Amino acid sequence: MGRTVGIDLGTTNSLVAYVDAKTGEPKCIPGPSGSTLCPSVVSLDADGSIIVGEPARRRLLTQPERTIYSVKRLMGRGPADVQSELKLFPFRIDPASKSVIRVQLGDKIFTPPEISSFILRELKNWAEAYFGESVDRAVITVPAYFNDAQRQATKDAGRIAGLEVLRLVNEPTAAALAYGLHEKQRGTVAVYDLGGGTFDISVLKLISTSEGDIFQVLSTNGDTHLGGDDIDHLLQAFVHEQILQHDQIDFSPHGELAQELRKELIDVKHRLSETDKVTLRFPLPNGKVFEYEFTRGALEALIRPVVDRTMAPVRQALADAQLSPKQIEEVVLVGGTTRTPLIRRTVQEFFDRKPHTELNPDEVVALGAAVQANIMDRGVQNMLLLDVTPLSLGIETYGGAVAKIIPRNSTIPASAQEMYTTGVDNQTGIDIHVLQGERELAKDCRSLARFNLRIPAAPAGLPRVEVKFLIDANGILQVAAKDLRNGEEHLIEVQPSYGLNDADIERMLEESIEYAEQDFAQRQLIEARTEAEAILTATAKALANPKAASLSEPERVKVERTVAALKEAVKGPDYKLIRKKIDELNHATEHLAEILMNSAVQAALEGKKLAEV
Amino acid sequence: MSTPFPITDSPLVCWSCHERTIGTHFCASCGKMLQLPEKSDYFAMFEIPRKLWIEVAALEKKFLQLSWKLHPDNYVNAAPEEREISLRRSSELNDAYRTLREPVSRVEYLLAIEGARVEGKSKQQAPPELLEEVFELNESLDELRETRATSGDTTALKQRLESAQKNFQSKLEEVDGELQVTAKEWDSAADAGADETKRKSIMAKLNELLNRRSYIRNLVVNVQKELL
Numbered sequence: 001m002g003r004t005v006g007i008d009l010g011t012t013n014s015l016v017a018y019v020d021a022k023t024g025e026p027k028c029i030p031g032p033s034g035s036t037l038c039p040s041v042v043s044l045d046a047d048g049s050i051i052v053g054e055p056a057r058r059r060l061l062t063q064p065e066r067t068i069y070s071v072k073r074l075m076g077r078g079p080a081d082v083q084s085e086l087k088l089f090p091f092r093i094d095p096a097s098k099s100v101i102r103v104q105l106g107d108k109i110f111t112p113p114e115i116s117s118f119i120l121r122e123l124k125n126w127a128e129a130y131f132g133e134s135v136d137r138a139v140i141t142v143p144a145y146f147n148d149a150q151r152q153a154t155k156d157a158g159r160i161a162g163l164e165v166l167r168l169v170n171e172p173t174a175a176a177l178a179y180g181l182h183e184k185q186r187g188t189v190a191v192y193d194l195g196g197g198t199f200d201i202s203v204l205k206l207i208s209t210s211e212g213d214i215f216q217v218l219s220t221n222g223d224t225h226l227g228g229d230d231i232d233h234l235l236q237a238f239v240h241e242q243i244l245q246h247d248q249i250d251f252s253p254h255g256e257l258a259q260e261l262r263k264e265l266i267d268v269k270h271r272l273s274e275t276d277k278v279t280l281r282f283p284l285p286n287g288k289v290f291e292y293e294f295t296r297g298a299l300e301a302l303i304r305p306v307v308d309r310t311m312a313p314v315r316q317a318l319a320d321a322q323l324s325p326k327q328i329e330e331v332v333l334v335g336g337t338t339r340t341p342l343i344r345r346t347v348q349e350f351f352d353r354k355p356h357t358e359l360n361p362d363e364v365v366a367l368g369a370a371v372q373a374n375i376m377d378r379g380v381q382n383m384l385l386l387d388v389t390p391l392s393l394g395i396e397t398y399g400g401a402v403a404k405i406i407p408r409n410s411t412i413p414a415s416a417q418e419m420y421t422t423g424v425d426n427q428t429g430i431d432i433h434v435l436q437g438e439r440e441l442a443k444d445c446r447s448l449a450r451f452n453l454r455i456p457a458a459p460a461g462l463p464r465v466e467v468k469f470l471i472d473a474n475g476i477l478q479v480a481a482k483d484l485r486n487g488e489e490h491l492i493e494v495q496p497s498y499g500l501n502d503a504d505i506e507r508m509l510e511e512s513i514e515y516a517e518q519d520f521a522q523r524q525l526i527e528a529r530t531e532a533e534a535i536l537t538a539t540a541k542a543l544a545n546p547k548a549a550s551l552s553e554p555e556r557v558k559v560e561r562t563v564a565a566l567k568e569a570v571k572g573p574d575y576k577l578i579r580k581k582i583d584e585l586n587h588a589t590e591h592l593a594e595i596l597m598n599s600a601v602q603a604a605l606e607g608k609k610l611a612e613v
Numbered sequence: 614m615s616t617p618f619p620i621t622d623s624p625l626v627c628w629s630c631h632e633r634t635i636g637t638h639f640c641a642s643c644g645k646m647l648q649l650p651e652k653s654d655y656f657a658m659f660e661i662p663r664k665l666w667i668e669v670a671a672l673e674k675k676f677l678q679l680s681w682k683l684h685p686d687n688y689v690n691a692a693p694e695e696r697e698i699s700l701r702r703s704s705e706l707n708d709a710y711r712t713l714r715e716p717v718s719r720v721e722y723l724l725a726i727e728g729a730r731v732e733g734k735s736k737q738q739a740p741p742e743l744l745e746e747v748f749e750l751n752e753s754l755d756e757l758r759e760t761r762a763t764s765g766d767t768t769a770l771k772q773r774l775e776s777a778q779k780n781f782q783s784k785l786e787e788v789d790g791e792l793q794v795t796a797k798e799w800d801s802a803a804d805a806g807a808d809e810t811k812r813k814s815i816m817a818k819l820n821e822l823l824n825r826r827s828y829i830r831n832l833v834v835n836v837q838k839e840l841l
Contacts, residue, residue: 166689167686207677209677209678209681211678211681212681214677214680214681216677375686376686376689377689379687379688379689379690379691384680384681384684384686385686386680386684407711410707410711411707411710411711412704412707413685413700413703413704413707414704414707414708414711415701415704415705415708416708470700470701470704471704472685472700472704473684473685473686473700473703
């Protein structure tokens with residue numbers, strides 16, 4: 001069995017972490033560049049290979065039509081849900097999308113779980129390279145306010161990436177786990193988590209018992225479409241308008257120029273968290289330069305609506321936990337967007353308490369996921385997490401109303417039974433519509449699934465079928481039916497309203513393995529070419545060295561021939577051939593290297609520096 | 614393991630060691646989690662008698678203790694069958710705690726397992742002594758909607774509705790008070806080992822109070838919505 005890791009699959013950045021067995025401390029794993037942040041950006045190369053992370057992020061500027069960011073906003077959503085987003089995001093949705101959105105990258109079509117799976121696979125690769133061992137199980141975090149479909153989509157992404165998803169953990173809860181371990185806090189805690197695209201507030205109680213520490217979530221609330229992206233959009237819209245007025249240039253969100261401006265504006269936003277004034281200078285296609293001085297005050301006035309939108313969920317979560325702001329003993333800030341001074345001030349004023357920001361807000365969720373992964377992996381534990389379902393579960397009744405059967409903020413796993421019978425003789429089925437949400441009418445709630453409960457023909461009112469709705473510890477719904485007359489029980493295959501079926505997932509898993517192989521070849525090629533370039537440069541330099549004159553003519557010809565062969569190989573896609581030619585060149589230059597080495601040693605003896613040789 | 618309130622009187626067969634055992638949550642022979650038998654109830658799950666006064670702090674303590682043992686996080690590496698049992702048992706534990714923690718849902722649940730819960734025929738069915746006040750309230754609500762539709766002045770109507778809301782709110786508190794008194798009656802009857810007739814009459818009273826409570830509560834919520 002391979003390793004188990006914790007993954008924060010974020011809107012803007014994703015991270016992978018583990019718990020160090022020696023220190024017992026959670027730690028984020030760096031990627032090849034040394035950074036622990038993997039930008040959640042995926043790009044499809046012209047040759048069909050998938051590029052993830054920082055290289056993909058750079059492609060946002062050069063190949064925006066082949067590159068996608070913030071795909072988390074599309075997880076578990078239908079085409080009708082995202083219409084408003086399309087004005088601001090350069091998402092190219094396949095018009096043929098039905099229940100599941102399909103996104104176009106170049107000439108290929110992907111579902112959001114597939115795109116997320118590429119990010120997960122990249123992180124899996126990071127971890128495998130780091131451990132030198134395979135990684136096959138993961139705890140993945142999701143926004144606490146994610147509904148069933150969004151959770152299912154995340155779990156599917158894990159499966160497509162070849163990971164067994166041990167648990168989906170709510171992001172604020174994961175942050176509390178990381179802080180609980182770090183600070184040994186006890187009592188009531190509010191976690192305010194504003195990320196790139198989602199907002200969550202969770203109220204927890206930390207309890208010490210003789211068995212260990214319990215993290216009990218009392219209530220949670222949020223908005224799965226509220227985050228730093230919205231601040232970026234406000235800034236973009238503001239500057240687009242300015243440029244339209246002054247220079248009559250209209251920015252389409254799809255263009256490369258808009259992406260370039262977006263990047264600059266995000267930079268302005270970040271810098272305004274540190275300083276009071278930032279001047280944007282942006283070259284326009286008409287040769288002019290758009291110049292604008294932003295002040296922190298003006299930015300705060302612009303983004304106040306976003307900050308205010310977070311406060312209604314905060315009040316609701318406290319009301320549901322039956323606590324007043326004063327009764328909250330600790331406040332924790334999570335998510336990159338909480339670096340914004342206005343947000344810090346607003347939260348501090350509301351709770352009348354200085355919030356905790358000691359742990360890196362970008363890393364804290366991944367660290368908590370690693371803690372939970374460690375708990376689950378080892379099965380032994382001195383910590384237990386009791387989370388809640390963020391939304392009420394209901395079923396549609398007569399007249400389109402909703403009967404709530406599991407109220408929001410119920411500790412999960414949670415279940416409810418409903419008894420069904422028939423209204424007319426020989427009725428063989430009952431339509432059941434399951435919904436999630438707080439509103440009273442079915443049309444205002446989120447449709448989770450519709451299915452037809454099959455019933456053996458009998459006189460009306462005689463059949464008695466008990467349907468059990470169970471929300472598991474991941475916050476995902478399971479439905480089972482039991483015929484009470486014969487005790488027969490069966491799990492109902494519920495086709496989610498906005499999800500993939502098992503066959504889809506199997507097919508995507510297969511395709512993803514193909515991509516992974518392609519990725520591997522692509523990676524090998526890049527590495528081989530980089531190495532070839534390094535050795536070619538070194539060889540050219542060595543041949544140019546005056547000391548190289550002592551090399552015999554046949555030897556020199558041989559080196560030059562091998563150099564030419566390697567240069568030829570580098571042009572092609574065969575990484576194995578490049579490796580072979582590298583080896584040959586290494587072999588051919590052995591004597592040359594020796595000559596130079598000897599003269600270097602001599603030089604060193606003569607008191608010269610090596611670089612002067 | 615001592616089991617003062619066995620979840621069932623008849624011995625169960627443990628799914629794992631196949632021994633016959635009487636236990637609440639775990640097999641007395643092999644210690645494995647037991648499947649929840651038919652006809653077990655939430656009171657038995659917490660090993661408390663079927664009474665309506667519950668010490669919430671003790672209930673919470675028991676809940677946390679059982680959570681440690683039943684939660685699916687403990688069974689990640691277990692066999693699929695045991696994982697499934699853990700999922701069920703821990704969801705039932707959570708359902709039980711949620712139900713017993715709140716006094717009203719506790720009464721509702723007690724009546725349901727005693728087979729004494731009869732819900733009001735329809736939401737329109739007002740308790741007789743409230744008929745007149747409900748009639749007035751509905752008139753005021755209609756008037757408010759009409760006045761709003763014609764953009765008229767709603768200040769006076771709103772004030773009238775606010776005082777009606779307060780009136781019904783205090784009636785709700787009255788019902789809650791009566792529920793408490795009747796719940797104590799039930800507990801004493803249970804302690805005294807009262808006969809079936811006595812038990813039934815208390816349950817009928819509790820049932821009637823629950824229906825009245827749910828009716829008044831709906832009224833209050835509806836008025837609140839209109840006043841927002």
